[in-house]
Amino acid sequence: MGQWNVRKCGIALLVGLTAAGAAQAQVLEEVVVTAQKREQSLQDVGIAITAFSGAQLEALGVEESFDVALFSPGVHISGNLAGQNTQFTIRGVTQNDFNDIVEAPNAVYLDDGYIAVAQAQTFAVFDVDRVEILKGPQGTLFGRNATGGLVHYLSRKPSFDENSGFLDVTYGQFDSNADADQIRVEGAIGGPLSDRVAGRAAFLYNDIGGYLNNLYPFAAPPGGPGAASPGPGSGADMGDNETIAIRGTLDFQISDKLLFRVSANYADSDVATGPYQSKSTIGVLDANGELVNVIDTPPNETRLTIFGDQDGGADAIDGDQFLPGGGIGLPGRPVPGGDFFGYLDPDGDDFDTSSDFAFQDQGFTETWGINARFEYEMDNGMLLTSITDYKDYEKLLFIDVDSAPVNQLANYAGVDSSSFTQEIRLNWETDRTRWVAGFYYLNIDSMSDNGLKAPANSIAGSPPFAPVDIGVVADLETDSYSLFGQVEYDFTDRLTGIFGLRAIREEKDFSTGIGVFLSQGNFTVNQGDFLPNAFGAGSPYFFDDSLSDTLWAGKAQLDFRVNDDLLLYGGINRGVKAASYNAPLLGAFLGSGGNEALPYAEEELTAYEAGFKATFGDGRSRLNGTVFYYDYTDYQAFLFVGVGGVVINADADNIGAELEFVTSPAEGWDLLLSVSAFDATVEDVLLRNGSPLPPRDVDPTYAPEFQATALARYEWEALGGMMHVRGDVSYSDEFFYNLRNFDADKFDSYTLVNAALGWTNAEESLSVTLDINNLTDERIGIQGFDLATLCGCNEVAYQPPRFVGLSARWSFF
Secondary structure, eight states, X not given: OOOOOOSSSOOOOOOOOOOSSOHHHHHSSOOEEOTTSSOEEGGGOOSOEEEEEHHHHHHTTOOBGGGGGGGSTTEEEEEEGGGTEXXXXXXXXXXOOOOTTOOOSEEEEETTEEOOSGGGGOOXXXXXXXXXXXXXXXXXXXXXXXXXXXXXXXXXXXXXXXXXXXXXXXXXXXXXXXXXXXXXXXXXXXXXXXXXXXXXXXXXXXXXXXXXXXXXXXXXXXXXXXXXXXSTTOSOOBOOEEEEEEEEEEEEEEETTEEEEEEEEEEEEEEOSOOOEEEEEEEXXXXXXXXXXXXXXXXXXXXXXXXXXXXXXXXXXXXXXXXXXXXXXXXXOSSTTSOTTSOOOTTTTSSEEOOSSOOTTXXXXXXXXXXXXXXXXXXXXXXXXXXXXXXXXXXXXXEESSOSSSXXXXXXXXXXXXXXXXXXXXXXXXXXXXXXXXXXXXXXEEEEEEEEEEOXXXXXXXXXXXXXXXXXXXXXXXXXXXXXXXXXXXXXXXXXXXXXXXXXXXXXXXXXXXXXXXXXXXXXXXXXXXXTTXXXXXXXXXXXXXXXXXXXXXXXXXXXXXXXXXXXXXEEEEEEEOOEEOXXXXXXXXXXXXXXXXXXXXXXXXXXXXXXXXXXXXXXXXXXXXXXXXXXXXXXXXXXXXXXXXEXXXXXXXXXXXXXXXXOOSTTEEEEEEEXXXXXXXXXXXXXXXXXXXXXXXXXXXXXXXXXXXXXXXXXXXXXXXXXXXXXXXXXXXEESSTTOOTTSEEOOEEEEEEEEEEEXXXXXXXXXXXXXXXXXXXXXXXXXXXXXXXXXXXXXXXXXXXXXXXXXXXXX
16 A cells, blocks of 8 residues: 655655565665666666665555655655545655646656656556666656656566466455455466567456445535535445556567567556545635635634634635635534534544545546567667657546535546657767767647536536536647767776766647536536536636747766775756646636636756765675755746646755665664655745735645654564564654645644565465554545635545555466
8 A cells, every 4th residue: 555754854764675585685686777778786876766676566565656655765745636646756846736738747657658647657566577766857868857856667577588477366454434445466477488589468456445434424414505415326435446457568589689579558447536535624814815824623613714803704815716616605614613514524534534426436547558669789789779658548537625525516637648759779888988879759649627516416506507517628739859868988997977968849739728518427527518608707718829948958977986885976967847838727727817827937957966875794785875955947836726726937946865774784684774854945936826925935745854764674484484574664744735835734744654474485486474554543644635715624635544464475487
């Protein structure tokens, strides 16, 4: 299950990780990475990298792409839709716009294929060879929007030497009143098909039950607008996810110097409405009625907003000029401490709730792709590599906006997106130099459907109004062309210079329509034509534009090899993320300035970094450390106000340090310690567009300043095989989930405890493991949105409750 860290000076303290087998071989095995487009030992690369082998990922219980964030210092998660769409935050760099036309500032790759849609960074992990997490701008060699860093998953490849396969089955239960369970089956088989052909096939089936127990119609209004159900099947438990995924790979060794590899993958997930819960919040107004803070609603509070000693009502000046179904006109909160409509979550942040707009199997994601790779070794020693990748991604996901039993509004996010990439590169070496140069082309074609749904019987969808979708349709096509190169030159046997440059031509064509549709039901969105001037908002609004930019990224670094066991490095990197467009909801469009707020500029990052990598203790220990300073111009940050948001440009800076220590101090023991700390600031942010108040310096969202994790593993001979026990404890301080940094818009600190006990037979063909995730059943916030001026509430989502699972793995051949 995914598990998370939190606040600003982020320390991530990790102790221990391994898979079954010889302890030292698993933890201290040489991890080979391709961070510089060629195979190197992790300890020989002057980049802050966290890398895990497939065996290590299995031992750590990594099931989703973002699970590795817990085990990498300075890495966190952000996103939306209650965790159904999750993306990476690296060293405080993130952008959690929920429209699917956006690309993330932290790039994610699967087998050298770029995942273009930010919300597609969430995927099931199975039959993986390794993952590499590169921190800091990686624009020279990877290019695409990697200002913060990148995460690269590489699947297991076919072997020409031997057959291999496995079957892994897990069953477990969540500790919630919903009695939810999980069944997970993963398997793979591969090997030589002939002297020149090898293949591998892998599959995953994962069925997670709804762990958020829905008590609806508990606390529903007795009558009036919003009291009736939004439709048949409403009030379902939330958190369920049924995923089926397959992948196949064929290697053709055409000659001793020519390899052709082709792989294809498919995945489909059916999910319930996103598992958000509600907490009551109240806005605080200044003397002019401007919203200046949001706090948790005091237990005896009945005002809609705090306006000195008076009730400021529900029409606070909050930058969103269209809040259908809000609390305007209400006399006050009918239940002290409750939201605008009197709802209080029945057990606070535990896993009972009451939500009307909650349906089983309402949402889905579906993706497929194909990847082709040629490698040709020329007679002069040059290596020519061609990588062709195509991905298709579709999704439609829903949440209950107020996450409460009042039939108010739902939010939906859909996309139909495809991407095509082509990379051609040359690698070659001389006595003193290593070169890589190449060409890269990317095409992304995305059409998104986002909006707010006013269902049947809702406050905004009841007579005299009809059920509607307050929607935005956006189409963005991107073409990007790059030339890149990097050279490593050995000035001496110990001193090496690394210099790289990437030139990028970026072209985008954008169109959007923002308005209101008649709703065709709870499972469809944005059908038919826009309604004219619905709700008197003057919509629909249309916007078409295109842009062409020439951008560049670069790198200059020195590596000094003190001896065979100690590397020192320092350098400057320039990263860039291309300009793009907002596709906001109607209220955010009106409140942020209309068409003028839709384009936003490219962000530029100058990063200064120095570090070391040391191996000692007869190879039994490794210590890696780095310090960095980031200077951002026009950092792209997502500003959410009212019930929508836009990406803005603001300067930012960040200073931090990271440390990783791995050791096997005694037979059977494995320890790993990693530490990260940073202090990041986004400068001169207005609370809303046009705010008369002075701008503020704020913390970036989903950017914990302090994180700490400790994990240890011990194994010993027992029962004709090897027993092992593993435990980890993680602490993290609070972090903000809204750029305005209001008091209520952050998750509390937490302490997370996980444990495991397992046995592997002497032949290492059978293993059994008992896992307990979230042993103390801690409440760990992962995503949230401030809706204090819409419903007197925030919607918040938490990591799943305590989970106890038993898994068995059979390896054959």
